[in-house]
Amino acid sequence: MELAQEQQPRALLVDGMALLFRGFFANSYGGYIRKTNAGLPTNAVYGFVKYLLDACKVFQPTHIVCCWDMGSTTFRTGQYAGYKANRPEAPNELLPQFDLVKEVVESFGIPNVGVAGFEADDCLGTLAKMYREHAEVFILTGDHDMLQLVDDRTTVVIMKKGHGNYAVYTPQFLLEERQLSPAQIVDLKGLMGDTSDNYPGVRGIGEKTALKLVLEYGSIDGILANLDSLSKSVRTKIEADLEMLHMSRDLATIRCDAPVELEWERCLWVMDRTSVANKFEELEFGSLMKLIG
Template identity: 60%
Template sequence: MNQRNEPTLLLVDGMAVLFRAYYATAASGYIRRTKAGLPTNAVYGFIRYFWDAVQTFGPSHVICCWDMGGKTFRGEEYAAYKGNRAEAPDDLIPQFALIKEVMDSLNIPNIGAAGYEADDCIGTLAKHYTEETDLNVMVLTGDHDMLQLINDRTSIIIMKKGHGNYMVYNPETLMAEKQLTPRQIIDMKGLMGDASDNYPGVRGIGEKTALKLVQEYGSIEGILNNLDQLTPSVRKKIESDLDMLHLSRKLAEIHCAVPVACTLEGCELRLDPDTVMDKFEQLEMKSLGSWMGVAIG
């Protein structure tokens, strides 16, 4: 593991990592299973991704955040929110509970809140720990929406294709790559919408136009205050879709006041090798423990 230069909390976007792990292996047509037939490919892949990040970034503390299922406040605001999502594959469904058991065996808290998404739990915890403690925060995810959480104490680790391949965003790298501030990520989504989350933004405005407008006028408020400067076509699109513009921005913004909490002591990264190996043996993936460098005491 890397030397820890300063205390750092790694917030893991459990949903993003688990889905990535499932599809990375399921695409080959092979699903890892126990002798009893229990699918474990997503769990196995999750731990590979997760532990590689721990080795790479050397956090002193770790929390894993999850969607809880059921209705969310975004679904209440906009009934079609995520309405285009397919059901989770049958082989993945039992692994949602299984991965939480594995994280429990690693002494890593599993955090979620009814009515909210994992993103909101991550945003809330990042805000708390950077404001109330000395910890810096890193978020492990594949979701570019998380870039809105960046600040001087919070970095976003975007998982790229393949193991051990990351792009780490802070305010400087975000500006260098996208010419945007964290707050402007939300304004972009308000304008262009999000096909994967199934909200439209302003009809007829895509990423290229949204980027140009946000860069030129700074924010949605800046754009609305300068409608007379826009081309007639763009102005008409925005004026025709004002309600959806504001709703889309509301849906895009990560909520950072969720009723979740975890003590510093509760999320310190401390493995008990026996507990970890017992769980891996139960799931017939003892080799994973060896790969992690965990041996039975």
């Protein structure tokens, strides 16, 4: 896959778990799980490949990296034992596909990145910060928490329902759609918590009240500086949960200083078709061959 010499550098940072889980559930409807003749489940990897190649076609990257979680124990679980404690176990058919998908990514010549003790989000945030000096950065994910990473050089692409359907968030679009700045995404989560990640924020304050407060006072710091201006009910709730408010804001903050080292040149997107075709043949992905030319 040769690149036009005049193309401006563009990095695609892929949230591997988001694509893999989406691929699994999109390709297991009706209870049918795609498997090789030897019985190896491949439905999630199959979906992952389709999503990845579609994004490459749409966003035309010159460089690609794929980031992964490295287990459930991170510095956030050290801060708050309940963090993500409500997550169900991965389906049995998905388990062998965690390693398999990384083999497929390697066959494309794309680096796999993950750091023990950190989440894929932190790796994505760190790489976005590193690479924004070299290129326009696009982060491909399904996770709206990533919107805090949007800036003038970093675009967050949220995968929506339906193949090839994306919401493309620049600072301008984020402001138009949600009336929020990227930093305010974190403040909103600090106040209202996150049921998916299992931290509570301020008990009794939901999304509607949290949004109203953030829009009115700009940030959690702005709210705390104006506690006397709040209704007695809201003020009482915040004062009763100050420690959890600060912790929830910290849990919601994506770290952009994770110990990730990956040279820019290693991410160059030049696909070795033979390598990919061999992997597709091994996994019996004949129907995907047309996608690699």
